[in-house]
Amino acid sequence: MRPFGERWRAPYACDPAHSRGRLYPEAASPTRSEFQRDRDRIIHSSAFRRLKHKTQVFVYHEGDHFRTRLTHTIEVSQIARALARSLGFDEDLAEALALSHDLGHTPFGHTGEDILDECMRPFGGFDHNAQALRIVTRLERRYAAYDGLNLTWETLEGLVKHNGPLLDAKGEPTLRYVARGVPLAILEYNTQQDLGLATYASGEAQIAAIADDIAYDAHDIDDGLRAGLFRIEDLREVPFLAGLLEEIDARYPGLEESRRIHELTRRLITRFVEDVVAETDRRLAALEPQSADDIRGAADTLVCFSTPMREAEAAVKRFLYAHMYRHPDVMAVRRKADDILRDLFSRFKADPSAMPEEWRAGLEGADETRLARRVADYIAGMTDRYAVQEHERLFDVTPDLR
Incomplete structure (x- = not known):
């Protein structure tokens, strides 16, 4: 395993100097790479600022210390940069994708998406990934020459496909979309700029996706405990979390509750990140990719948890679903x-x-x-x-x- 914190770019990383470009061609910046420009445009967008007042799990006035979409996004960005740096992917593209991944979310957390999808069912439904694409290609109106942010192909591809291919080799919807079909907004844009919907996304996009999962698990445990929806001892239902608590209690007996919670969440993030790096290194060694397209053309996701950690992470999610997301309050x-x-x-x-x-x-x-x-x-x-x-x-x- 390579040392954490060492910055380098592997041959399989997306190279901003060889980007597939923007829908509306622009002159290169003398001070920033193409992916850095994408990141900056996302940060300065109206949709990004609105994340400050959009719910993660709790509504906005329930407490200043609970996560909003904005604080969640910042945490995802930090984890994505750490993973990209350790694995040799482009940090700036990974960061841009992490910062943009929730732009399409509605007010009131996932309940908002569910209700808009219900209301829009006769008209093609509602999907937050498709909505994020609409925002960055149409709805943001800041530039004189075009609607949207005119992001690079690599950022748009990652935004749409970070959860995997949308079409199979025959052009049919993948399992995720087989019941409802690929969202119309994505198919419409794809006629203007082919995003390769039948392949996996870049490693940077896969990093943003798993960073989202890691951040969710860690901060929802933190928020749920601080809100009193469950007790820290309840977490012992999950063997992985029970092991972390045993480590903390052995090293810091009698530790005050707030510090104990923080020690738990920081260990959870560390274990997840270290596992993803180790497993992805193993898969990269087996595939031996020499380009970003080799990552896209692989038969499976490259950036992922090992099997034992995938099972542990799923157990954490099951706990949160039962004790937090479906809590009566x-x-x-x-x-x-x-x-x-x-x-x-x-x-x-x-x-x-x-x-x-x-x-x-x-x-x-x-x-x-x-x-x-x-x-x-x-x-x-x-x-x-x-x-x-x-x-x-x-x-x-x-x-x-x-």
């Missing part, structure tokens, strides 16, 4: 948030004039599908508190999200 807030978003979608679809002028512009004579997609775009971009404010403006009674 969390579910009660989710049901209220569901009502807010359903009300907003129905109202805006029935009366587009209730939306701001910039969102209703050009809808004259639009068919029902186009109108519904515009409404979904507007709602998906809302922060939690703006969604509540819009509901208060339009309805006599608004659920209290507490």
